[in-house]
């Protein structure tokens with residue numbers, strides 16, 4: 001079996017379109033948040049979700065200490081929030097949300113971004129080491145809200161979009177299969 005290159009991995013996984021979330025957590029000092037696309041549903045009974053957080057991120061250290069967090073699923077009009085929450089050296093989530101509608105979740109004390117597609121409050125049940133990331137498996141304690149209209153913000157081939165088409169002309173990576181190339 002040949003080794004998979006970083007480029008191949010990124011190209012292939014980049015074609016997997018995802019929603020965009022902001023994961024937020026409060027510690028004794030402040031509120032923190034991070035843009036996360038590696039988010040998925042896991043189990044209905046009990047209700048579990050999964051978020052994959054890079055070990056290198058500042059939030060990782062906080063999420064090892066704190067079990068309670070919130071996930072806001074962003075709407076199409078919230079692209080700038082996704083950008084804010086992924087900038088290196090960003091200020092606290094409290095400051096990043098100062099000019100935007102938000103509230104504190106009663107079950108987690110974490111900040112919930114309003115006007116998205118949905119928001120959940122979660123408690124970490126399990127942390128799984130996974131390469132350069134940690135998988136947080138969280139029990140859904142509460143559904144803060146669910147939008148009854150609107151479109152989700154999506155991320156595919158390294159760009160935000162609001163439709164299911166590829167947002168930029170991504171070059172096709174060879175699979176080595178003569179039928180497909």
Ligand SMILES: Cc1cc2nc3c(=O)[nH]c(=O)nc-3n(C[C@H](O)[C@H](O)[C@H](O)COP(=O)(O)O)c2cc1C
Nearest residue numbers: 034035036037038052053054057058059086088089
């Ligand atoms: C579209 C997008 C999706 C991202 N998804 C994740 C993710 O699923 N997990 C993760 O740990 N970081 C993810 N990141 C990176 C973080 O949002 C953030 O940029 C990174 O952790 C650097 O910030 P920090 O070290 O200050 O936390 C994503 C960034 C962007 C722009």
